[in-house]
Amino acid sequence: MPERPEDAHRLAADVQNLDRGIDARVWPEAGDPEEVEMIVAWRQPQGLWSSFPNLRLVASFGAGVESLVGDADLPANVAVVRTVDGALAHGMAEYVVTAIADWRRGWTSYRKDQDLGRWRPRSYSFACTVLVLGMGRMGSGVVRSLEAVGHRVLGWRRSGKALNGVEGFSGRSGLEAALPEADVVVCLLPLTPDTEGLLEGTLFSRMKKDSLLINVGRGAHLVEEDLIPALESGRPGHAVLDVFRREPLPEDHPFWKHPCITITPHVAALTDPKGAAERIVENWRRLQSGETLVDLVDRGRGY
Ligand code: NDP
Ligand code: OXD
Numbered sequence: 001m002p003e004r005p006e007d008a009h010r011l012a013a014d015v016q017n018l019d020r021g022i023d024a025r026v027w028p029e030a031g032d033p034e035e036v037e038m039i040v041a042w043r044q045p046q047g048l049w050s051s052f053p054n055l056r057l058v059a060s061f062g063a064g065v066e067s068l069v070g071d072a073d074l075p076a077n078v079a080v081v082r083t084v085d086g087a088l089a090h091g092m093a094e095y096v097v098t099a100i101a102d103w104r105r106g107w108t109s110y111r112k113d114q115d116l117g118r119w120r121p122r123s124y125s126f127a128c129t130v131l132v133l134g135m136g137r138m139g140s141g142v143v144r145s146l147e148a149v150g151h152r153v154l155g156w157r158r159s160g161k162a163l164n165g166v167e168g169f170s171g172r173s174g175l176e177a178a179l180p181e182a183d184v185v186v187c188l189l190p191l192t193p194d195t196e197g198l199l200e201g202t203l204f205s206r207m208k209k210d211s212l213l214i215n216v217g218r219g220a221h222l223v224e225e226d227l228i229p230a231l232e233s234g235r236p237g238h239a240v241l242d243v244f245r246r247e248p249l250p251e252d253h254p255f256w257k258h259p260c261i262t263i264t265p266h267v268a269a270l271t272d273p274k275g276a277a278e279r280i281v282e283n284w285r286r287l288q289s290g291e292t293l294v295d296l297v298d299r300g301r302g303y
Contacts, residue, residue, distance in 0.1 A: 002042055002061050007273060011040065011061075014277035022284060038287060040083075040280055043067060049074050057287050059083055059280055060297075062271050063138060064218060066191040069302050080297040081283050085275030089141035092269035096142045096186055096214060097149060099240045099262070103184075103212050104128065131156065131182035133175075133198075134189040134217065135163050136303075138269065142188060154178045158194075179206040184214065185236070190303035191218035199223065204230035210237035216268040219244035224255075231260040242268040 002008050005026070012024035025031050027039075036052045042061035049055060050073065059081045060068055068080050102108070104124050113120050128151050132139045135155040143153050143166055153166050156178060160170030169178045179185065185207060189195040199215060200223035207213070213236040215222055227239060240262045241255065247266055255261050283293050297303065 002271075002273070011273050011277055011280075014273060015280055018277055018281045019284070022281065038280075038284055040276075041068065047073060049078070057081065057283065057293070059283060061276060063088060063269075064190060065297050065303065066218065069192075069297060069299050076299075079287075079293060080299055081293050082295040082297060083271060083276045083279045084137050084295055085272055085279060087272040087275050088269045089137055090269075092138045092188070092216065093141045093145035095216065095242070095264075095268040097145050099214050100128070100130065100146075100151070100184055100212065101149075102262075103238055103240070126150065128152070128183045129154065129181050130184040130186060131178050133185065133187045135161075135166070135168075136188070136190070138216075139186075139188040142186060154182060175203070176206060179203065180208060182211060183208060184212045186214045187217040187221050189217045189221060191220055192302035194302075196220050197223050199227075201226040201230060204235050205233075207235045209234045212236055213239040214242075215239070216242045219247065227261075228254060228258060231258065238262070240264070242266055 002011060008026045012026050015022055015024045023035075025036075030036060033051045034054055037054055038057040038059065039052065039055060040059045040061050044067065049071070055075070055078050057079045058068055058074065061083055063082050063084045065080055065082055068074060074080075106122060109122070130146050130151050131154045132143055133156045135143060135157045139155065139157070140163055143155060143163060146153050154169060155163055155166045156169045156175055158170060160168050160174065162168045169175060187199060189198065195217070197220070199213070199221050204226060222241070222245075224245060230236065231239065238260045242264045243266055249255060249263065255263060279294060286293050
């Protein structure tokens with residue numbers, strides 16, 4: 001269930017409005033645990049699964065599933081799905097395009113100029129190459145939006161599959177070839193054992209001088225202690241971070257006050273409860289009829 005109890009209750013009501021046959025309960029008031037076949041989870045407590053002997057399906061209330069696929073206590077016969085609606089990908093695309101526009105055009109400086117009544121136009125070069133790490137549901141939406149505003153886009157993904165003419169790279173050598181070309185690197189990977197700690201010192205040293213790093217994947221993609229020395233060397237020149245190893249980011253964390261870091265509190269894209277309810281009901285229906293589930297996660301692969 002979503003983190004805030006009021007959101008969880010609203011989701012349960014939306015689910016029941018869509019299908020009166022579903023008995024949607026809000027944890028911890030789960031009723032008879034033997035009756036529970038499907039759970040919608042987000043940052044669930046440890047040791048939850050063993051109480052539900054007839055569980056068949058867990059739906060993540062969002063796109064990331066690392067806390068589910070990484071949970072050794074979740075029985076192997078339980079399927080995992082993600083809840084990804086169109087609004088999530090649009091929200092992510094808007095966030096990335098806005099972050100790049102803000103960095104290149106210096107809106108923060110114009111705001112300061114406005115406070116001082118100062119007319120001070122500054123030029124910027126239009127050509128910008130963006131490397132998107134992960135070209136899945138979020139990454140491919142971001143790619144389309146970046147292209148629509150004229151950026152050159154490079155994409156890195158596990159399979160290396162091409163995406164509508166975007167130059168595609170894969171593997172460590174592909175990443176190393178793409179990095180020096182990019183003015184902006186956007187991390188939109190799922191968190192798996194292969195991607196954890198990918199954003200670290202060696203990768204930063206291959207980035208362009210004064211480039212921009214945007215991490216909207218997961219906090220554990222970034223080796224935090226490597227970032228400030230990298231920013232001091234100018235590779236990258238600035239970082240926009242939406243996700244952190246510890247959330248909320250601790251008050252005394254050095255990232256808060258760093259002039260080359262922009263922080264947002266894990267809001268790049270938010271799951272729309274209405275759209276989520278539709279997905280959940282659809283997967284419930286498919287579970288009952290034995291059809292293929294929507295956005296089924298490959299638990300072995302980790303995403
Ligand atoms: P998808 O599963 O649709 O796509 C994942 C992409 O990552 C795929 O292109 C996949 O490659 C690629 N990938 C996976 N492992 C590797 C690897 N080892 N090397 C290279 N590429 C790899 O996920 P989504 O796009 O829906 O979401 C991505 C992540 O974004 C989520 O897991 C979550 O962490 C984060 N997120 C953050 C939000 C926020 O508000 N900050 C909101 C929503 C999502 P291939 O295509 O070849 O399989
Ligand atoms: C998600 C997220 O994975 O909000 O959906 O981070």
